[in-house]
Amino acid sequence: MLTYEIILARLLVASLCGAFIGIERERHGRAAGLRTHLLVSLGAATIMIMSLMIPELYSHANDSGSIIRSDPARIAAQVITGIGFLGAGAIIQTKRLIRGLTTAACLWMAAGIGMAAGMGMFFLAAAATILSLLTLYGLKGLEYILPKDYYYVLELQCRYHPETTENIKKMLADNHIKLIKFNFSHNKKNSLLFINLELRLTGRQLPQKLLNQLDADQDILIISLK
Numbered sequence: 001m002l003t004y005e006i007i008l009a010r011l012l013v014a015s016l017c018g019a020f021i022g023i024e025r026e027r028h029g030r031a032a033g034l035r036t037h038l039l040v041s042l043g044a045a046t047i048m049i050m051s052l053m054i055p056e057l058y059s060h061a062n063d064s065g066s067i068i069r070s071d072p073a074r075i076a077a078q079v080i081t082g083i084g085f086l087g088a089g090a091i092i093q094t095k096r097l098i099r100g101l102t103t104a105a106c107l108w109m110a111a112g113i114g115m116a117a118g119m120g121m122f123f124l125a126a127a128a129t130i131l132s133l134l135t136l137y138g139l140k141g142l143e144y145i146l147p148k149d150y151y152y153v154l155e156l157q158c159r160y161h162p163e164t165t166e167n168i169k170k171m172l173a174d175n176h177i178k179l180i181k182f183n184f185s186h187n188k189k190n191s192l193l194f195i196n197l198e199l200r201l202t203g204r205q206l207p208q209k210l211l212n213q214l215d216a217d218q219d220i221l222i223i224s225l226k
Contacts, residue, residue, distance in 0.1 A: 001056065006120070007049055014045035014117035017129040018110045024136045030103045032090045040086070040107050041114035044079050048118025051075035076115055083111040106132070147202055151180070154197040154206075156214070157222035160186060164193055164219060175210040177201050192221075 018041025019034060026033030051074075087104030109132050116125040158164050165184060172179050181198035199206075206225065214220055 002049065002053060010049060010117050010120060010122075011042060011045055013122055013125055014041045014114040017041055017113045017117060017125050020129055021106050021110055021113075021132055021136070024133065025103055025106055030090075030100075032103045032107060037106060037110045040083065041110040041117070044083075044111040044114030045118035047075055047079055048115045052119070079111055079115060080108075083108055102136075106136070149200050149202060150204055152199045152201070152206065153226040154199055155222075155224040155226065156193075156195040156197070156220055158193045158195060158217075159219040159221065160188075160191045160193050161219060165195065167217070168195065168197070168214075171210060171213050172197075172199070175207045175213075177207075177210065 015038050018038040021041075022032075022034035022037030025037060087107045090103045090107060091100040109128065113125045113128050113132075116122075116128065156168065158168075165182075169179065169182070178200040179197060180200050181196075183196040185194045186192075187194065201207075211223075214223055
Protein backbone atom coordinates (compact mmCIF):
# COMPACT_ATOMS: atom_id res chain seq x y z
CA MET A 1 0.00 0.00 0.00
CA LEU A 2 1.30 3.44 -0.90
CA THR A 3 1.35 5.70 2.14
CA TYR A 4 1.34 9.48 1.94
CA GLU A 5 5.01 9.56 2.88
CA ILE A 6 5.94 7.19 0.06
CA ILE A 7 3.86 9.15 -2.47
CA LEU A 8 5.46 12.44 -1.38
CA ALA A 9 8.97 10.96 -1.55
CA ARG A 10 8.40 9.69 -5.08
CA LEU A 11 7.00 13.02 -6.23
CA LEU A 12 9.93 14.91 -4.71
CA VAL A 13 12.50 12.62 -6.35
CA ALA A 14 10.77 13.02 -9.73
CA SER A 15 10.65 16.81 -9.32
CA LEU A 16 14.33 17.08 -8.38
CA CYS A 17 15.49 14.83 -11.23
CA GLY A 18 13.38 16.75 -13.76
CA ALA A 19 14.64 20.06 -12.38
CA PHE A 20 18.29 19.05 -12.77
CA ILE A 21 17.78 18.36 -16.47
CA GLY A 22 15.65 21.51 -16.89
CA ILE A 23 18.39 23.71 -15.42
CA GLU A 24 20.74 22.73 -18.26
CA ARG A 25 18.12 23.63 -20.86
CA GLU A 26 17.31 26.88 -19.00
CA ARG A 27 20.97 27.92 -19.13
CA HIS A 28 20.90 27.58 -22.92
CA GLY A 29 17.84 29.81 -23.22
CA ARG A 30 15.42 27.11 -24.36
CA ALA A 31 11.68 27.69 -24.06
CA ALA A 32 11.25 24.29 -22.39
CA GLY A 33 13.46 24.91 -19.37
CA LEU A 34 13.43 24.34 -15.63
CA ARG A 35 9.70 24.50 -14.94
CA THR A 36 8.71 22.54 -18.06
CA HIS A 37 11.02 19.61 -17.35
CA LEU A 38 10.11 19.60 -13.67
CA LEU A 39 6.40 19.50 -14.48
CA VAL A 40 6.85 16.78 -17.12
CA SER A 41 8.73 14.57 -14.66
CA LEU A 42 6.30 15.35 -11.84
CA GLY A 43 3.29 14.71 -14.05
CA ALA A 44 4.66 11.37 -15.24
CA ALA A 45 5.31 10.32 -11.64
CA THR A 46 1.80 11.36 -10.63
CA ILE A 47 0.27 9.29 -13.41
CA MET A 48 2.37 6.24 -12.54
CA ILE A 49 1.44 6.48 -8.86
CA MET A 50 -2.19 6.81 -9.83
CA SER A 51 -1.97 3.71 -12.04
CA LEU A 52 -0.48 1.74 -9.13
CA MET A 53 -3.27 2.86 -6.80
CA ILE A 54 -6.14 1.96 -9.13
CA PRO A 55 -6.19 -1.74 -8.14
CA GLU A 56 -6.30 -0.75 -4.45
CA LEU A 57 -9.18 1.65 -5.03
CA TYR A 58 -11.26 -1.00 -6.76
CA SER A 59 -10.25 -4.02 -4.70
CA HIS A 60 -13.71 -4.09 -3.11
CA ALA A 61 -15.25 -4.59 -6.55
CA ASN A 62 -13.21 -7.73 -7.06
CA ASP A 63 -14.45 -9.09 -3.76
CA SER A 64 -18.02 -8.72 -5.01
CA GLY A 65 -17.35 -10.89 -8.03
CA SER A 66 -16.73 -8.19 -10.65
CA ILE A 67 -13.78 -8.58 -13.00
CA ILE A 68 -11.57 -5.48 -13.03
CA ARG A 69 -8.16 -5.67 -14.63
CA SER A 70 -5.63 -2.88 -14.19
CA ASP A 71 -2.33 -2.84 -16.02
CA PRO A 72 0.03 0.04 -15.04
CA ALA A 73 2.00 -0.53 -18.23
CA ARG A 74 -0.98 0.59 -20.30
CA ILE A 75 -1.02 3.99 -18.64
CA ALA A 76 2.77 4.23 -18.98
CA ALA A 77 2.44 3.64 -22.71
CA GLN A 78 -0.03 6.51 -22.96
CA VAL A 79 2.39 8.80 -21.15
CA ILE A 80 5.12 8.03 -23.70
CA THR A 81 2.68 8.68 -26.54
CA GLY A 82 1.49 11.94 -25.04
CA ILE A 83 4.98 13.28 -24.38
CA GLY A 84 5.72 12.86 -28.07
CA PHE A 85 3.31 15.69 -28.89
CA LEU A 86 4.95 17.96 -26.33
CA GLY A 87 8.39 17.15 -27.71
CA ALA A 88 7.24 17.85 -31.27
CA GLY A 89 6.20 21.32 -30.17
CA ALA A 90 9.74 22.04 -28.98
CA ILE A 91 11.25 21.35 -32.43
CA ILE A 92 11.70 24.34 -34.72
CA GLN A 93 12.70 23.88 -38.35
CA THR A 94 14.14 26.66 -40.48
CA LYS A 95 15.64 26.65 -43.95
CA ARG A 96 19.16 25.99 -42.71
CA LEU A 97 18.79 24.01 -39.50
CA ILE A 98 16.53 22.19 -37.10
CA ARG A 99 16.50 23.31 -33.46
CA GLY A 100 14.93 21.73 -30.41
CA LEU A 101 15.78 18.07 -30.96
CA THR A 102 17.86 17.89 -27.78
CA THR A 103 15.15 19.65 -25.79
CA ALA A 104 12.54 17.23 -27.14
CA ALA A 105 14.77 14.31 -26.12
CA CYS A 106 15.18 15.86 -22.66
CA LEU A 107 11.41 16.12 -22.25
CA TRP A 108 11.05 12.49 -23.25
CA MET A 109 13.81 11.53 -20.79
CA ALA A 110 12.24 13.61 -18.02
CA ALA A 111 8.98 11.71 -18.52
CA GLY A 112 10.81 8.39 -18.27
CA ILE A 113 12.61 9.49 -15.10
CA GLY A 114 9.33 10.64 -13.59
CA MET A 115 7.72 7.31 -14.37
CA ALA A 116 10.63 5.47 -12.74
CA ALA A 117 10.35 7.61 -9.63
CA GLY A 118 6.59 7.10 -9.58
CA MET A 119 7.15 3.34 -9.58
CA GLY A 120 9.55 3.68 -6.66
CA MET A 121 12.61 2.83 -8.76
CA PHE A 122 14.77 5.53 -7.19
CA PHE A 123 18.10 4.07 -8.29
CA LEU A 124 16.91 3.90 -11.90
CA ALA A 125 15.63 7.50 -11.74
CA ALA A 126 18.88 8.78 -10.18
CA ALA A 127 21.12 6.84 -12.58
CA ALA A 128 19.15 8.03 -15.61
CA THR A 129 19.36 11.64 -14.36
CA ILE A 130 23.13 11.45 -13.83
CA LEU A 131 23.73 9.90 -17.25
CA SER A 132 21.49 12.50 -18.87
CA LEU A 133 23.41 15.37 -17.22
CA LEU A 134 26.74 13.81 -18.19
CA THR A 135 25.50 13.62 -21.76
CA LEU A 136 24.28 17.22 -21.83
CA TYR A 137 27.29 18.77 -20.10
CA GLY A 138 30.11 16.35 -20.86
CA LEU A 139 29.51 15.66 -24.54
CA LYS A 140 28.70 19.22 -25.60
CA GLY A 141 32.38 20.11 -25.96
CA LEU A 142 32.94 16.96 -28.00
CA GLU A 143 30.55 18.27 -30.66
CA TYR A 144 33.01 21.05 -31.46
CA ILE A 145 35.97 18.66 -31.68
CA LEU A 146 34.44 16.05 -33.96
CA PRO A 147 34.64 16.85 -37.68
CA LYS A 148 31.29 17.92 -39.02
CA ASP A 149 29.89 18.96 -42.36
CA TYR A 150 28.18 22.34 -42.71
CA TYR A 151 25.85 23.34 -45.52
CA TYR A 152 25.48 26.82 -47.01
CA VAL A 153 23.62 28.42 -49.87
CA LEU A 154 25.64 30.94 -51.87
CA GLU A 155 23.77 33.26 -54.21
CA LEU A 156 25.65 35.27 -56.84
CA GLN A 157 24.60 37.89 -59.33
CA CYS A 158 27.14 38.14 -62.16
CA ARG A 159 27.68 39.68 -65.53
CA TYR A 160 27.21 37.05 -68.17
CA HIS A 161 30.26 35.47 -69.77
CA PRO A 162 30.46 31.96 -71.25
CA GLU A 163 33.19 31.00 -68.77
CA THR A 164 31.60 32.53 -65.66
CA THR A 165 30.12 29.32 -64.26
CA GLU A 166 33.30 27.34 -64.90
CA ASN A 167 35.41 29.98 -63.15
CA ILE A 168 33.18 29.80 -60.05
CA LYS A 169 33.33 26.00 -59.99
CA LYS A 170 37.12 26.19 -60.23
CA MET A 171 37.25 28.56 -57.25
CA LEU A 172 35.23 26.09 -55.19
CA ALA A 173 37.44 23.17 -56.21
CA ASP A 174 40.61 25.11 -55.36
CA ASN A 175 39.25 25.73 -51.86
CA HIS A 176 38.21 22.06 -51.42
CA ILE A 177 34.52 22.90 -51.14
CA LYS A 178 32.01 20.28 -52.26
CA LEU A 179 29.35 21.56 -54.65
CA ILE A 180 26.05 19.84 -53.88
CA LYS A 181 23.71 21.71 -56.19
CA PHE A 182 24.23 24.28 -58.94
CA ASN A 183 21.36 26.29 -60.41
CA PHE A 184 21.41 29.43 -62.51
CA SER A 185 19.15 31.61 -64.60
CA HIS A 186 20.14 33.95 -67.41
CA ASN A 187 18.63 37.38 -67.84
CA LYS A 188 19.44 37.97 -71.50
CA LYS A 189 17.99 41.47 -71.53
CA ASN A 190 20.46 42.74 -68.92
CA SER A 191 23.12 40.12 -69.66
CA LEU A 192 23.10 38.91 -66.05
CA LEU A 193 23.50 35.51 -64.45
CA PHE A 194 21.74 34.60 -61.18
CA ILE A 195 23.58 31.63 -59.66
CA ASN A 196 22.43 29.55 -56.69
CA LEU A 197 25.02 27.22 -55.12
CA GLU A 198 24.48 24.68 -52.35
CA LEU A 199 27.82 23.97 -50.70
CA ARG A 200 29.19 21.49 -48.18
CA LEU A 201 32.32 22.21 -46.17
CA THR A 202 33.91 21.11 -42.91
CA GLY A 203 34.30 24.57 -41.35
CA ARG A 204 31.70 26.84 -39.82
CA GLN A 205 32.52 29.62 -42.29
CA LEU A 206 33.49 29.89 -45.91
CA PRO A 207 37.27 30.18 -46.37
CA GLN A 208 38.42 33.76 -46.46
CA LYS A 209 40.46 32.95 -49.55
CA LEU A 210 37.29 32.06 -51.45
CA LEU A 211 35.50 35.20 -50.30
CA ASN A 212 38.46 37.29 -51.43
CA GLN A 213 38.46 35.58 -54.83
CA LEU A 214 34.75 36.18 -55.30
CA ASP A 215 35.07 39.80 -54.20
CA ALA A 216 38.02 40.40 -56.55
CA ASP A 217 36.16 39.07 -59.57
CA GLN A 218 34.86 42.12 -61.43
CA ASP A 219 32.08 40.12 -63.07
CA ILE A 220 30.50 39.17 -59.72
CA LEU A 221 28.23 42.02 -58.67
CA ILE A 222 26.41 40.70 -55.60
CA ILE A 223 27.37 37.96 -53.11
CA SER A 224 24.82 36.62 -50.67
CA LEU A 225 25.42 33.79 -48.17
CA LYS A 226 22.56 31.99 -46.43
